[in-house]
Amino acid sequence: MSVTGVEGEERSNYTRAESRQIRARSLRLLGSLVRPVRGRIAATMAIIVVSIALQVAGPALIALGINQGLPALLNSNDWMPVSLTVAAYLFTAIAGASLIALYQVMSARLSQAILLDLRKRVFLHTQRLSLEFHESYTSGRIIARQTSDLDSIRELLDSGLNQLVSGLIYMGFTAAALVLLDPTSGIVLAASLVPLLLLTRWFQVRSQKLFRQTRVASARLIVHFVETMTGIRAVKAFRKEPRNATQFAGHVEDYRHANARVIQLFGIFDPGLVLIGNVTVAGVLVVGAFRVVEGELLIGTLLAVVLYTRRFFDPAEEMAMFYNSYQSAAAALEKISGVLEEKPSVPDPTTPIDLWKAKGAVHFDRVRFAYNPETIVLPELELSIPAGQTIALVGTTGAGKSTLAKLIARFYDPTEGAVTLDGVALRKMHPKDLRRAIVMVTQEAYLFSGTVADNIALGNPEASREQIEAAAKAVGAHDFIVSLPQGYETDVNKRGGRVSAGQRQLISFARAFLADPTVLILDEATASLDIPSERLVQRGLQTLLADRTAVIIAHRLSTVAIADRVLVMEHGRIIEDGTPAELIAGTGKFAQLHAAWRESLV
Numbered sequence: 105m106s107v108t109g110v111e112g113e114e115r116s117n118y119t120r121a122e123s124r125q126i127r128a129r130s131l132r133l134l135g136s137l138v139r140p141v142r143g144r145i146a147a148t149m150a151i152i153v154v155s156i157a158l159q160v161a162g163p164a165l166i167a168l169g170i171n172q173g174l175p176a177l178l179n180s181n182d183w184m185p186v187s188l189t190v191a192a193y194l195f196t197a198i199a200g201a202s203l204i205a206l207y208q209v210m211s212a213r214l215s216q217a218i219l220l221d222l223r224k225r226v227f228l229h230t231q232r233l234s235l236e237f238h239e240s241y242t243s244g245r246i247i248a249r250q251t252s253d254l255d256s257i258r259e260l261l262d263s264g265l266n267q268l269v270s271g272l273i274y275m276g277f278t279a280a281a282l283v284l285l286d287p288t289s290g291i292v293l294a295a296s297l298v299p300l301l302l303l304t305r306w307f308q309v310r311s312q313k314l315f316r317q318t319r320v321a322s323a324r325l326i327v328h329f330v331e332t333m334t335g336i337r338a339v340k341a342f343r344k345e346p347r348n349a350t351q352f353a354g355h356v357e358d359y360r361h362a363n364a365r366v367i368q369l370f371g372i373f374d375p376g377l378v379l380i381g382n383v384t385v386a387g388v389l390v391v392g393a394f395r396v397v398e399g400e401l402l403i404g405t406l407l408a409v410v411l412y413t414r415r416f417f418d419p420a421e422e423m424a425m426f427y428n429s430y431q432s433a434a435a436a437l438e439k440i441s442g443v444l445e446e447k448p449s450v451p452d453p454t455t456p457i458d459l460w461k462a463k464g465a466v467h468f469d470r471v472r473f474a475y476n477p478e479t480i481v482l483p484e485l486e487l488s489i490p491a492g493q494t495i496a497l498v499g500t501t502g503a504g505k506s507t508l509a510k511l512i513a514r515f516y517d518p519t520e521g522a523v524t525l526d527g528v529a530l531r532k533m534h535p536k537d538l539r540r541a542i543v544m545v546t547q548e549a550y551l552f553s554g555t556v557a558d559n560i561a562l563g564n565p566e567a568s569r570e571q572i573e574a575a576a577k578a579v580g581a582h583d584f585i586v587s588l589p590q591g592y593e594t595d596v597n598k599r600g601g602r603v604s605a606g607q608r609q610l611i612s613f614a615r616a617f618l619a620d621p622t623v624l625i626l627d628e629a630t631a632s633l634d635i636p637s638e639r640l641v642q643r644g645l646q647t648l649l650a651d652r653t654a655v656i657i658a659h660r661l662s663t664v665a666i667a668d669r670v671l672v673m674e675h676g677r678i679i680e681d682g683t684p685a686e687l688i689a690g691t692g693k694f695a696q697l698h699a700a701w702r703e704s705l706v
Contacts (some may be wrong), residue, residue: 126438133441137218144217148210152270154205158196160277163411165193165284170404177470191346207270215261222257225444226250234450235515237474240444248326249443253319253436260433267426271419282412286401289388289409293416296384302421303380307373314366319439321359328355381417388413450517456534461620462541463526464491464653466512471521473507475677481507482676484521491526491622494654496667496684498694504676505657512655513544527624543621547628549612551603556585557592559611563619575618578647581610583704623653641665661701670694 138145153341169189230237230246283290332339339348389410395401468487474480481504489495497505510516511523514530522529530538543563551559560572567575572592576582584607588594596602596611603611616624645666656667664670670687672680672694680692687694 106538123355126442127223129441129445130434130437133437133444137221140221141214144210144214148214148267150205151203151207151210153273155207156199156270156273156277158200158203160274160281161196162193163408163415164281165189165196166411167285167402167404167408169193169399171402174404191246204278212262215258217691219254219258219261222440223250223254224252226440229444230444232448234448235510236449237446244325245327246443247330249325249440252326256319256429256432256436257440260429266428267419268496271426274419275416278412278416283414284403284408285412286392286409288395289392289413292387292391293384295342295412296380296387299380300377303376307369311366311369311431312434314362314369316435316438318359318362318366318432318436321355321362323439325352325355325359328352343501361519377417377420381414381420384417385410385413415551450514452535453532455532456537457528457532459526459528459533459537459541462537464541464622465489465526465589466623466653466655467524468508468511469522469524469529471511471523473511473516473519480510480676482518485676487671487678489653489655491653493669494649494656494667495669495671496664497655497657497673498661498664498697499673503673505673506627507676508673509544509627509657510656512623513542513625514538515544540619541621542623542625543616543619544617544625544627545612549605549608551596551608551611553597555590555595556588556595556603556611559596560614560618563617564613567618571618572614576611576614579610579613579618579645581607581614584610613645617648621652623655624649624655626656626658628657628659661698 166189169186172185174186226249230249279290279293282293328348328570332352339345339418389406392401392406392409396403396406466487466489468485471482471485471487472480473482473485485508497508499505507516511518512530514523517531522531524530525533525538525541533541552562557569557572560575561567563575564571569592572584575584576592585592585594588603594602598607642663645663649666654667656663658664664684669678670682670684671678672687672692674693680687680690680694682690688698689695
């Protein structure tokens with residue numbers, strides 16, 4: 105994973121090489137966001153340049169009016185120079201304001217277009233990433249990327265960027281106008297740039313680390329909140345509220361402390377800018393006053409250069425606030441770019457092999473799998489499952505049953521070897537063909553917000569109401585569905601909160617039946633069912649599993665009875681393989697498990 109991946113996410117300090125890598129990655133992302141809208145950026149820049157040029161012309165026109173208009177009016181009662189100067193000043197003021205309004209609208213639309221692109225990228229990319237990423241990168245941190253981090257970038261685009269662009273152009277035009285009016289005052293202004301640059305550099309070095317710390321603290325705060333609310337049942341069941349409150353208070357305190365240090369930094373930087381500006385204005389005024397007395401400088405020009413000097417530092421103060429937004433957004437962009445540069449551990453094939461009508465023969469060809477170098481789950485597995493056969497996987501927890509099922513579903517790829525369907529390696533199949541051919545039903549039957557019919561239709565979005573109801577009837581879910589308040593139109597609420605665990609599982613069975621896969625995987629899918637529901641599902645499974653390859657993982661041995669073949673796993677190896685009757689009649693592991701199960705029923 106990348107340097108700001110799962111481990112690096114919680115860090116605020118990086119080596120120089122890592123920092124360069126992170127900046128390069130962020131710049132690549134920024135470039136890809138800007139590239140599609142560079143024409144609109146150019147048009148927006150042209151508008152702001154013209155509007156600022158009109159604004160900067162104001163003090164020069166005032167100097168012209170005082171230096172030439174007033175003498176003409178006082179000496180010869182000639183109103184023309186003053187009138188023309190006032191008219192020109194009003195024109196520049198009105199035209200400049202109008203262009204600024206246009207610039208604000210265009211820049212707002214531009215920033216929203218960039219933000220929309222980024223939001224879609226984050227969502228689509230995180231959805232595209234493999235299961236391995238989502239099992240290590242918590243949902244709270246993904247939510248932080250989509251909320252607080254994107255909000256930081258939005259603040260920068262909506263206001264901070266305007267301040268930076270307009271401020272830099274304004275300062276450049278103002279300095280140029282001042283030098284053209286009076287080069288001597290320009291020298292005074294140039295001398296002030298030395299302390300200004302030193303103060304800015306000091307602020308930049310210290311703020312970069314602090315803002316990174318605030319982003320890390322903010323992410324930890326969100327992660328803790330989301331995980332607490334997501335696991336609220338476990339929190340209440342184990343009375344974890346006091347401990348959570350203590351931990352959350354610690355995260356809040358870390359976030360408060362990080363922000364307090366940033367505020368202290370601004371407490372030095374912002375007054376420092378004001379002090380440098382005021383001292384420079386005083387210097388220009390003093391030098392200019394002596395030159396006016398000596399006749400080297402006109403009073404109107406002195407007024408103009410004082411105005412220019414004061415205006416030169418106004419954007420500098422505004423850019424201090426921009427730097428706040430910039431550092432926060434830069435830290436956020438680092439984290440978002442880290443997510444976007446994550447590569448799926450189960451990538452789509454570059455030249456996929458089409459397998460439109462799979463028969464269902466699954467083969468493990470010398471498959472070895474490890475989640476990490478220290479944890480080998482499947483040492484070396486050779487297994488063939490003929491098309492149409494129903495096999496049951498039995499074994500203790502950690503034996504490798506779920507891993508085997510995830511490899512068939514291609515949630516993971518083997519570390520070595522290959523898993524094939526009808527002779528075609530799963531990693532070479534087109535994803536649509538793979539998902540159409542193989543469906544997995546897990547113990548946690550996840551239901552999305554929406555109606556019961558909507559959730560069943562996930563198996564086949566084009567299905568008619570008749571097909572949806574037929575699927576529900578096939579697995580024994582129809583009777584309880586019609587007893588719900590609105591029947592098939594009942595809203596199951598978040599995660600299926602309005603139906604029981606067993607009912608959720610039946611709905612997921614109906615969804616799988618409607619998908620009509622060639623290979624069906626049931627990963628402890630009957631674990632949430634009570635005995636009556638399980639018996640009902642057993643009858644539905646006879647229909648569901650007919651004429652298709654099925655892999656059933658079950659701790660309940662009653663579910664194993666419908667299998668054609670039983671595989672007993674231990675430490676990632678198959679230690680027994682045969683029909684249920686053969687293994688029950690023997691003296692192996694399965695016979696012992698079956699005997700213990702029968703005793704528990706007495």
